[in-house]
Amino acid sequence: MTKITIYNEFYHEQTEEKVREVYPQGIHGALADFLRSDENEVRCFTLETIEEITDEVLDDTDVMLWWGHLRHSAVPDEVAQRVRNAVLKGMGIIFLHSGHHSKPFRLLMGTSCDVSWREDGDMERLWNICPSHPIMRGIGRYFELEHEETYSEPFTLPEPDQVLMIGWYEGGEVFRSACTFHRENGRIFYFQPGHETFPIFYDPNVQTVIRNAVEWVKPMYRVEKLYSPHIKKIGEE
């Protein structure tokens, strides 16, 4: 059983008719829909219930998904730190789309995580550059999204462990759209698709990547922190 915790700020869906039409149950609802299964147990939190993301919840989570955008700054600093600490202890996490600017992602990366962007509904073609990586299982040479918000390099990240996909936009931009990282005991996946006004999370390829990523970031086992001054010296009894 994989225990999945989804955070979605759930703001656009309540303030913009266009977004509500695409995601009537919220982005978290759409994510939960395709992740929920006999193997996966899914819980959802929104900005309204964010204080309920306690250490107990995180200790009981294998994989977290994070979607946020306009309300990043409303996320309490303590919750952001809690999430970061849970990742360092071993919880897997997936940051979706505008989650690149969320507090926990920036805390984990250490950089500003800025991107350039355009909202013109460009077609995006996402190229699979690591076809044997477990997250790319079932993905061909590339897949396309008819309309997506354009994100553009430079994306001010620390060097990813691996870049799995590079996005091509019809207006002339490129973007490192799928990146893996590890920080201490936790695995991190950033995935660019997922603008709120397009039905991205219903796309079968996007769902395949996210499902694979849940398996990949999930901790295999938990470790206790191994530091202390009490090391047995050579020659000590």
Next chain:
Amino acid sequence: MTKITIYNEFYHEQTEEKVREVYPQGIHGALADFLRSDENEVRCFTLETIEEITDEVLDDTDVMLWWGHLRHSAVPDEVAQRVRNAVLKGMGIIFLHSGHHSKPFRLLMGTSCDVSWREDGDMERLWNICPSHPIMRGIGRYFELEHEETYSEPFTLPEPDQVLMIGWYEGGEVFRSACTFHRENGRIFYFQPGHETFPIFYDPNVQTVIRNAVEWVKPMYRVEKLYSPHIKKIGEE
């Protein structure tokens, strides 16, 4: 002219006779002594004057050195953020010894940066594992420090760009003692030697490494931040 800014918390030197004897002018004084030259202009700050490390000072700094230990938590969060931001913009920085747990280092790394340690005055042999790296110029196969505080793995860092030296301690420990990183436009060097009770910063090999590192982390040129939504699309006039 390289503009160097040294921060040393300057606490042990005032509270412990033993440390004052080793560093009568403070650790910052010892660092400044061997770095000051016709090519290098050096300024020093201590915990008492830390609020004077303003954005203006950092904008006018090529390379910062940071030594801190028991008083990490007294460093104001705004100063730590300021230093982090200056690195992301391009300022080079060198963290010495217990600086691994300083606020700016942890902000830049995103991890807890923990180590294990012992204070038994072990002999340390530092192995040069990247002999052609500019920071290793003039360093042979290894060099030794007669007495040093023991630091031990696991050192909970993000993967360094390169590990330049690995330390061997007579009591049985190993440590990644010299590590390079880059974050956005800034270069970062972590160097483990430098416990306050031993005359480490008078050691010629340690001085060579630090002098080389100043040259290596120094920005070659400054860049303006390149992000914004105003990208000229293909086909636009």
Next chain:
Amino acid sequence: MTKITIYNEFYHEQTEEKVREVYPQGIHGALADFLRSDENEVRCFTLETIEEITDEVLDDTDVMLWWGHLRHSAVPDEVAQRVRNAVLKGMGIIFLHSGHHSKPFRLLMGTSCDVSWREDGDMERLWNICPSHPIMRGIGRYFELEHEETYSEPFTLPEPDQVLMIGWYEGGEVFRSACTFHRENGRIFYFQPGHETFPIFYDPNVQTVIRNAVEWVKPMYRVEKLYSPHIKKIGEE
């Protein structure tokens, strides 16, 4: 079912009484003994039968283990290329001890893969620096080998993806003893313990690491090579 193919040059065991006593069935025999199980099917080859390591055998192999030492140069170039190519296609491989200088390892790394060494039977303590990595499952803070050949840095490798263990030797040396790499579709693990005159492959920690590594380098699935000039251009029907 994991299909494992072991190559051991099987030279010392036939020419040195001391080695025969430690490994009466050969090093391959000792490896096969603890790897063979209901989940693992094991085949062994030696220098005498090396020509039988055909493409068919490699296509039918999930994970290869390679132990060689004095007879590296007797390995036919075609076999070395075949093994390299199988790794690039997805076969996992584990190089043990003096396998650092084997032809397939050097082909895959691109560097000379040199080490320094001493044969004084030093005690080695291997530090676990990535406790949450799947290969480190079940390994504590460190483990010790009473006697091992000493290998010393610099180890002229390309930067590993991750260094999992650093070895400490009582005579004063350090070594990156457990390193992961990926090349195209294949995963590679280098593990330093395994000198022929000591009973290293009977050590429970060494066996745990090798068993875990078999699981970790094993391909999750096989991919077809994705290159060709026949990409559907944007706008093409």
Next chain:
Amino acid sequence: MTKITIYNEFYHEQTEEKVREVYPQGIHGALADFLRSDENEVRCFTLETIEEITDEVLDDTDVMLWWGHLRHSAVPDEVAQRVRNAVLKGMGIIFLHSGHHSKPFRLLMGTSCDVSWREDGDMERLWNICPSHPIMRGIGRYFELEHEETYSEPFTLPEPDQVLMIGWYEGGEVFRSACTFHRENGRIFYFQPGHETFPIFYDPNVQTVIRNAVEWVKPMYRVEKLYSPHIKKIGEE
């Protein structure tokens, strides 16, 4: 004084009128033209004179540039090994365009270094994703080449140290167009622009990148190989 050695197979220029028109003095001639200066001494070799690229020449070279395409297989294996060895000892090297498939590049990388391609004269826009890297000095957010051969991912490389530019092609492809590596003591730069039928090497941005890269791959100093069994053990006199 930087000693530069250019290898160009000089085949297309002699067999295709179209190429001769673009590069009447050969591609090596065009490269030498903008590299030759008071600080740079330039020597050129072609497939006809390739045997003259001796160890003496390479020992006397700081930076090599390599352009080859249809005649890769005609390069003698000993010359390819010689070049690889010189890089491992510290010589810098720049592989241009179809040099991704040259023997020395593949020897150094260890992988097949395959790409997909199309010859439709697409417009390429090259994005600068590491604006503060010394090789990117003087390069803006991106630059464009009116016509270039299309190279497409996956590019089967080992993970580069840094990807400096990503290419966008109007037909829908992306490519890691500027990549840095180091192998032992040598620095390596791969740069994708440079198809023989287009005047790429006259482009001021391309020239800037190559000039910067010469400075960046150039060894700062030469090291002696540091391996041998003769390490002074702890406690030895």
